[in-house]
Amino acid sequence: MISSATTPQTSAETPDSEENWFPENLARIMDWLATVTTRPQANEPVAVFDFDNTCIFRDIGQAVFRFQLQRLQYRLIPEQLAAILPRADIQLAGRPLPAIVATLIETYQTLFPLLIFGRNKQALRLPQAELFTTLLLWFTDQARKDDRLGPRFVLPFMAKLLAGFTTDELRFFAIEVVQAAQAEPLVEEWMRTEAPDPIGPIETSFPLGLHLHPEMLALMHRLAAQGVERYVISASAEWLVEGAVRWLGFPIPADHIYGIRVGLDSGEVLTIKDPSGYPVTYREGKAAIIAHFLNDRPLLVAGDADTDYEMLTLPTADIRLLINRRQSGLISSLYTDPRILLQGLDLTNGRFRPSRETIG
Known part of the structure; x- marks a missing residue:
């Protein structure tokens, strides 16, 4: 049953700290992070992440x-x-x-x-x-x-x-589902x-199944330590992402999470109405969120699928991290793009592997 408590807690589980980055990707990110916070700029640097199949394996x-x-x-x-x-x-x-x-x-x-x-x-x-x-x-x-x-x-x-x-x-429903799916x-x-x-x-x-990518969790903590603002823009319902983010320990403030929204009645009850003045967070909708709701354009973006294409090709991004799920469609055109840091997976266990290529 869905809990009626009011404050989601963070998971007590400590994720595996082993990092299976493709070494060149991690080196590029760390070199960038060492220099980006020293640049003169009007606002704090910003990083934007997709959530499903980017920060986690599977889709909340x-x-x-x-x-x-x-x-x-x-x-x-x-x-x-x-x-x-x-x-x-x-x-x-x-x-x-x-x-x-x-x-x-x-x-x-x-x-x-x-x-x-x-x-x-x-x-x-x-x-x-x-x-x-x-x-x-x-x-x-x-x-x-x-x-x-x-x-x-x-x-x-x-x-x-x-x-x-x-x-x-819904925030608590997401936590309940994550706990069950992790097993x-x-x-x-x-x-x-x-x-x-x-x-x-x-x-x-x-x-079936779902787990976080410990490498992405560690990356977000590094960004936070260096003063880089972290945002999530997801194609899942926003309140589900908020619950999963909180439970899994990603250092993302709730007001930095954007996802699919619907109209709300009094008491924060979901309706079937479309929200006014808010895009569907898919493809160009993700770019619209960045343009209209973020204080600055992101210098790091991360995604995995067609839904992230416009976000991954924003001209301001220094780092464009693409999780290689061997997807067909528009996103596949970025697999050979020299601007992209392509990160491979082992699909048999849903984990990063130290390669650009994905197996399983």
């Missing part, structure tokens, strides 16, 4: 989404779910989107009377639970890949599924179900 937004599915931990009413699902008459991965949307709404309407009274375990035993959870996971995954929907739809959609929770509850193996788990025609059989998967 996706992990919370999975835990919501597995527990049917929802508070939004069926009418809210219907309002945030797309209504386009298109095919999604060869299946008619109107039928997918109708099935999601119908199954959730069956489950919700139990959820509203906290009878989640009873709801999970209903046949509609397997259909709803598998179809929602499949829909979200396919919508993210679809050119007509894509991350600009899916990222706010995932945040709006948290409607009804308070921002403080999981780094494997892929599959879900399958037989949806009614014309949808048919579907299967989808999600990754």
Whole structure:
């Protein structure tokens, strides 16, 4: 259950201090850090980090989404779910989107009377639970890949599924999820179900496990010691990132964390409304956050995927750190860019390795 306490605590766990940087990357960063704080400049130097798959291995937004599915931990009413699902008459991965949307709404309407009274375990035993959870996971995954929907739809959609929770509850939910995910193996788990025609059989998967990168934690502490301001700009819901950052011990003030936002009601309760005057923190939205909310342009930026492309190519950056997840798409064009510090991973254990190349 989500805690109702008011102050998230920091994890007592001391992360492995071993550093598996590609040596040239660490040397470049340390040489830069030795000189940057002595330069004459109007403001303190700034470093900006993506969070998911950059500071940590895995994605806090996706992990919370999975835990919501597995527990049917929802508070939004069926009418809210219907309002945030797309209504386009298109095919999604060869299946008619109107039928997918109708099935999601119908199954959730069956489950919700139990959820509203906290009878989640009873709801999970209903046949509609397997259909709803598998179809929602499949829909979200396919919508993210679809050119007509894509991350600009899916990222706010995932945040709006948290409607009804308070921002403080979400900070604690993130901590609960991190604690559980840290104990999981780094494997892929599959879900399958037989949806009614014309949808048919579907299967989808999600990754288990999550941990911080001790090298990134140590880097942030070095930056803090040298007076470099640290910011996080994430494509996960902002309050989830705040909880994970605090628990994992990253030295990032809460007001230096930017993520996906939704409109809030009184009492800091999430709604399904879009926030006014705030961009989706994806690609150009991340650059917009830097332009409009940060006091100065960053001299160090770190990311891992297409969502970070505009941030990683800002002309002011001295250090551009790219975690090599062997991604296709736009970000792959930076893998051979001489301005980029490409940091390799061992995907079998989710750890840095002393190479530019990624294995596993």
